[in-house]
Amino acid sequence: MSSTRGALVVVGSGPGIGSHVARTFSAHAFKRIILLSRDPSRLEKDAEFIRSATPSADISTLPIDLSKTSDIPAALAAVDKALGNTPLEVVLFNAARVGPSTLVEWPMEELELDLRIKVTGCYAVAQWAIPKLLQVKDNLKPAFLCTSGSIYKDPLPEVFSLSVCKAGQHNLVHSMHKKYKDEGVYCALVVVGGVVADENPECNAGNIANKTWNLYEQRDDHEVEIIDQ
Ligand SMILES: NC(=O)c1ccc[n+]([C@@H]2O[C@H](COP(=O)([O-])OP(=O)(O)OC[C@H]3O[C@@H](n4cnc5c(N)ncnc54)[C@H](OP(=O)(O)O)[C@@H]3O)[C@@H](O)[C@H]2O)c1
Incomplete structure (x- = not known):
């Protein structure tokens, strides 16, 4: 096992879980970090937040809009270019459009859009x-992690539209867990069972990031659920 970490890529970075997970991983020697979402100026704030804890972190910020399915390959090709010779070690898929959706007024097109993103x-x-x-399974600890919610x-x-998407996404990543666990790539879900807020003892972004790190390190299940009692 190499003592040098590969890169962490956060798809759907933001001020909450996304940047907190990146900051926690940077404190555990993940120095090469690539953050993606739609808003480049906001991503720079996420990068500054990580650098405030790990000044040596080497952070790139790149645009992606997951609602535009046909644009995704080009956005990921830009990630390949940014990675250069650094191997990919961990992906956090964290993007979500969060908001109310009223049964049965919610337009079909909006449900389709949510499904495209998530x-x-x-x-x-x-x-x-x-x-x-898969290429780095022998010398790194590769993982594909995904932020979920108990609504799956x-x-x-x-929020039925978000719930439907979280169910589909959970099922997908659970399948990935079953297929790749014996092939050396750990696929798992961080299931958040409430609204994320600083005042919550469990469901705050810092604690969720620590639980994500523990899940990544321990690799003993396909998910961890985080709930305030
Ligand atoms: N916050 C909660 O209370 C809560 C509760 C349970 C589960 N979760 C889950 O936690 C994850 C998000 O964590 P968070 O709420 O703390 O948010 P966050 O990490 O602060 O940010 C998530 C980012 O996703 C990005 N995003 C949204 N739509 C996108 C798109 N079409 N393409 C690319 N990126 C997109 C947004 O950035 P741009 O707008 O710049 O694209 C947003 O900043 C989601 O999976 C969510 O379902 C959240």
């Missing part, structure tokens, strides 16, 4: 990532 988007990133992760199994009608 299910097709996750699959597209997995198609890109898994072959690279206990849906909330007022």
Whole structure:
């Protein structure tokens, strides 16, 4: 096992879970980090947040809009270019459009858009990532991690569109866990069972990031669930 880490790629970085997970991994020697989302100026703030804890972190920020399925390969080709000779070691798929969706007023097109971001988007990133992760299984600890929510199994009608997507996404990553666990790539889900807020003892972004790190290190299940009692 190499003492040098490969790269962490966060797809759907933001001020909450995305940048907190990147900061936690940077503190565990993941110095090469690539952050993706739609807003380049916001991504720079995420990068500064990580550098404030790990000044030596080498961070790139790149645009991706997962709702535009046909644009995803070009966005991931830009990640390949940014990676250069650094092997990909961990992917966090974290992007989501979060908000209310009223049964049965929610337009079909909006449900399709949500599915594109969270299910097709996750699959597209997995198609890109898994072959690279398999290549480094003998000397790194490759993983594909995905942020989920307890609504994947206990849906909330007022956010039914997000719930449907989380169910599909969970099923996809669980399949990936079953297929790749014996092939050396760990695929798993971080299941957040409540609204993320600083005041929550469990469901705060820092604690979720620590739980994500523990999941990555221990690799003993396909998910960890984080809930405030
Ligand atoms: N926050 C909660 O209360 C909560 C609860 C349970 C589960 N979760 C899950 O946690 C994950 C997000 O964590 P977070 O809420 O703390 O957010 P976050 O990590 O702060 O940011 C997530 C980022 O996803 C990006 N994104 C949204 N749509 C996108 C698109 N079409 N293409 C690319 N990127 C996109 C957004 O950036 P841009 O707008 O710049 O693209 C956003 O900043 C999601 O999987 C969510 O379902 C959140």
